[in-house]
Amino acid sequence: MSELSREDLLGIVRDVWEERDPVPEHLVAAMQAAAAVAASDLDLxxxxxxxxxxxxxxxxxxxxxxxxxxxxxxxxxxxxxxxxxxxxxxxxxxxxxxxxxxxxxxxxxxxxxxxxxxxxxxxxxxxxxxxxxxxxxxxxxxxxxxxxxxxxx
Amino acid sequence: MTERLMERRRGATRIMTGIGAVRPAGPADEVWQRATDGFNRWVAGESSGLDDLVAVMTPVLWHVVRSYRLSESAAEDVVQTTWLALVRRRAAILDAQAVGGWLTTTARREAWRVAKATNVAVPADDQDLAPMLPRQRSAEDAVVQRDEGDRLWAAVDGLPERCRRLLRIVAFENRPDYRELAADLEMPVGSIGPTRGRCLAKLRVALMHSGATGTGEY
Incomplete structure (x- = not known):
């Protein structure tokens, strides 16, 4: 029986956390808006x-x-x-x-x-x-x- | 969850039967490349580049920050502070390849600062309660998925806390800075590598005992 590789194990850790503590649904859109507003102040x-x-x-x-x-x-x-x-x-x-x-x-x-x-x-x-x-x-x-x-x- | 795991197994098996030294490119590599591309496009004046950078890196930042035992709202604040810092301090990033690392490092520093300031020591927050909440799935899937998913979760969750935090950070980051990690986890720098190895070994054993992945076909 082959052992789970380091990458396999870290992949499982990622999957588990993505499922158990997912990124809040609104977060990406909220961060995009916040970053865009901040960036618009940097007009060239x-x-x-x-x-x-x-x-x-x-x-x-x-x-x-x-x-x-x-x-x-x-x-x-x-x-x-x-x-x-x-x-x-x-x-x-x-x-x-x-x-x-x-x-x-x-x-x-x-x-x-x-x-x-x-x-x-x-x-x-x-x-x-x-x-x-x-x-x-x-x-x-x-x-x-x-x-x-x-x-x- | 089951399908994704099966896919990884197939991929991993293929690699193992080939050249032993070659590792499959993890999803993290793709994430980092997409972050660099987004940054480059943003720097060149495309605002959609910034959108893409935020979309691809926010989930990574979330998992890194949450490993500092911050509440959901505190974690969201830290992620936002990180993005504002990037926009303000863009000039500090000379090497576009390093933008992912700059973001995770900045997020970890801020998370550490906030955790320290609020003296977080409450283990029973929402992430510990989440497994008890019923999940909505089709009835058929639910039996299998909960079974497999729960066993994987039990293996990860059953690790000592230090292992759980360290592996979560290592899993989502791309080559984190051991010096800073050591300070955050209150461990000597030289012990991060060996500890990571021991934590992975513990997880491997836990998975085998749980039967989640230790089946004969593997």
Whole structure:
């Protein structure tokens, strides 16, 4: 007779608790509503593109250019470098502020994120080419997140 | 319950007759992947991503939080606090794969805090009374299901309390942080692994004695 495996046993434990102490019926809907309301306070504010420069093509067909966005007192400088079918973004937030920067390429959500350093620098590497926008999420929870308009790499 | 168990048995048997080292992907793996997908979509601006994340993780949070012996309403509050914390502190989650773990950890901390503050020491709450309530099933099913279900429940419920709590957390979480678990259960860190093993062994024996799963075909 084979022994019940660890996974079998934990599966039984799950089944038993799901049956004996089920999630209250209303709970999921209530939590979805609560989370949605809280999230709606996080409406994004859009940064404004104020400068864009193209640099000469570099070695091996790589190119780079810079972008500058402004939102309130925050300046965001980006240097976007393309190498083959990937790109990297070196960013500089002025004045420096603790925040998380996320890259949102195209329609497909992807896990590109970085934290701004004490000097305001961050980098995102291995990004796919195409449409991209960056969202900046201040760690100071009282500050709303803001995002760049979509730009093309 | 019976059907689900039979299904697992069949699945498990198949695996066992194959390569011994390969374990079937538990439902937990799928839950965690769906949570990550939902989070990614939400971060990308789709509000339905947040809905999906909440739908897939709320049941997990419920079971984790309830293992702290909180009442139903206190447990609901803890789950809600956890979701609000996620929305406010989304920037703290850099690795989308970690969102499930972040949620369960946050929920456990909050549950522990609330349990401590309210000094919960009331074992006879609704979860202990639930088995005594009549359940509505078709008459035919009822005989078999209650039989099987009750035996499984008796085996789990008959475990020492520490085992019951530890196994419930481990069953619903994905690789919980042993350091925090140890503090919550007032056990040394190094003993969590061995204790889990002993608890599983106790459950295995209890199930065999109850006859719930120890039949010849297994």
């Amino acid at each position: 504010e859009l940064m404004e593109l104020v400068e864009r420069s193209t640099e000469l093509a570099g070695a091996r067909g790589s190119t780079a250019y810079t972008l500058r966005f402004v939102h309130g007192d925050t300046d965001l400088l980006l240097r976007v470098a393309v190498d083959g079918d990937r790109s990297r973004v070196d960013g500089w937030v002025v004045p420096p502020e603790p925040m998380t920067v996320r890259a949102l390429p195209g329609e497909v959500p992807a896990p590109y994120a970085a934290v701004v350093s004490d000097s305001g620098r961050f980098e995102l590497t291995g990004l796919p080419l195409g449409l991209l926008r960056l969202r900046l999420e201040p760690h100071d929870a009282s500050r709303p997140a803001f995002a760049t308009p979509t730009f093309e790499i």
